[in-house]
Amino acid sequence: MNKPQPPNNQVGVETMFWSIFVDSLALILAILAVGWVVAYLIHRRSQ
């Protein structure tokens, strides 16, 4: 089993984890925005 070692390159943590995190968050927010706009337009048309 690997022994714990002191962190020596914090940039790496940010590179892999944060790139997946930020890409996913941006995608989710984009989906929510598109869904909300489509629902708003349909609702307005049906009024």
Next chain:
Amino acid sequence: MKTGILIAVLIYEVFIILGVGLWLAKRSASRPHQEGDFALAGRNLPMPVVAITLALTVLGTAHILGIFELAWFLGAAAIWFSIAHVILLVMVCLSTGLWVRRLGLTTVPEILELLYGRITRLIVSCTMAGVVFGILTLETQGIGIIISSMTGWSIRNGAVVGAILGICYVVFAGMKEVGWLNLVNAIVMYLGLILATIFLAFRLPGGNYDSVADYYTSSGNDFMLSIYGTPEIFFAFALGTTIAVVFSQGISQMLMQPCMSAESEKTIRRALWIAAPLNGMFGVFAVVIGLTAKTVPEFAALGPKVAATTMLVNYLPPWLAALLLASFLAAILSTFAMTSLAPATIFTVDIYKNLYRPKATEADMARVMRITIIILAVIAMAVAAFLPPILAAINWLFSWLVPVFWVVVFGLFWKRSSAVAVTTLVAAWIANSAWSFSSLPQALEMTDVPNAYVTLAVTLTVGIIGNLMASGSGGFFNAAEYRAQLNEQAAAAE
């Protein structure tokens, strides 16, 4: 065997199940029982509870163990299983969930009776209850796997212990207990995930995730670090999963029941902004854990099914491993609870009350639901150890509900013809079964095409052509009876 971790997990589950149950019992003692108390929490669940119940209802075995396993083969693109559920929640919170709340229904098959008559309602009741029960058996298998990874027990023994917890989760106070328990568990789960991601990094060479990134880039698999993967993965997996999830779960009783229980339509719309990110961002942590497990030789040797959970048990401090596994178990238990409550509600409302006891009281129905939940859970326990791979089974099960979604959409917005509706349902279900259990895919050289595509194609072809050719009344939302219902509701509100 990690006995300490198991005991801590069991204490946590029992403590919060009993604690929330007692708190709810005390809170509701002062007011009289209302219509739909057990199944629909009196139709007054507040926004945070609706949001978290929606998010956790579809966050179960497939999300946790499935993404760990998928990340092994597809890399970060496995997160599309979560993203598909974000799109699903957008559709539920902005359309189907609002429709069922507006119509004041208790079960999805009731909408089929409203649109097409009693026969269609009964056909869909039996099918939907069967499909959701199928998902329940998979959730029981998932609980068995989690407990097995902590104890070394067989999956069957783990499933028995888990199913007993699951019965406790739902049978005391019904929908209200499930909703409030989910709120507590969601907070614990995210706290556990964030801490696990930090602690896991410190157990890796260099104390960060560089070694994981290096593993994939040095082997020429850097596409596995991107959530978009390759064009092939995107079109075959991401798009295919999205179609299967959105059109099958968009009208499932599992997701509609929390919407029917909401205080108002506004509650459901607002719940989207919590439910979608909560469900979607879970995939980020699951993907990172799955990617990491493959890069550590001692866990990689265990294979994709158990590598990630074994790594968590071995790498994290015992208290954190217990917290994280307890929260995973809680997330699966919440899906277990909804997948047992949903078919029990369908059976009680659409079969028991509709066919045999039209004058059944609320107390009669709550008793029948409790008995049904226990029977379903016991059967699920018995078959959990003999099940096929989780994602393959889900693919087949989900596809049964694709034609139900479209038949409801046709009836609400376009045309209501019972003959076309039944023909569409039966044709799609035959196609789904033929695709899984005959050599048709091989004969057509289309073995890579998932069941959801086939049932969607058959549903749209038969449904559209049938409705163009057959006569029938117009869409329900354009009908005078719907406008009369809206006027009645407006008058009652004033």
